[in-house]
Amino acid sequence: MAVDEATKKQDELELYQIDDKAIMPFFECHLEELKQFIQERRGQNLSLLELLKQFIRTYKLPFNMQRYMSVQTTYIKQVLQERMQDRQVAVSRWIQEHAGRHRNRMIQLQCLYLDRIKDKLLPEVEKMLEQRIENLQSKLDENK
Incomplete structure (x- = not known):
């Protein structure tokens, strides 16, 4: 039991070391991979938050x-x-x-941190993805 409490305290300390300012730039930098990752899992009925966590776990990339x-x-x-x-x-x-x-461990902590900031993060990521899709559609329309 004491180990569990010590682990929880360590997790809390490390969660506060995640760089908030690096999260959106991380997703922007990996926007193409993220878009493709989400499209490949479209039929799985997963929330955007779960998809973001799976993306982080799959690619194992730190935010910063x-x-x-x-x-x-x-x-x-x-x-x-x-x-x-x-x-x-x-x-x-x-x-x-x-x-x-x-x-x-860092990847797991990043996923846990997404739970904390999901209310702010999810609308921003959705907007970014929509803009990217619109830009791609515009380019396709121009090339016709």
Whole structure:
């Protein structure tokens, strides 16, 4: 039980480290992939929020790669301080042992964070997708 409480507290701390300002630019940057991803799942009757979470889990991309790498560097430094090993070996070992788990944890936290901001996020993403579809339709109409 104590582990569960400690994990919850850690999750809460890490949720507040997600960069709010990076979320919409992330989806804008991956708009084509997102649009295709949503179209491929059109018959599944999933909400936009669930589709966004699936997209994040499928592509395993942090909202802010620069911040993600900075946090990962901090984790590596902490491990290096705890283990006084050759730096190259320690970094390589950390990556082998923790990088996948660290990325999966960050992706899960991003999905949890979408639940917190869904009321603001979903209308913005819907509008962005609609505009993209309209732009593509306009280009198709011009080429006819």
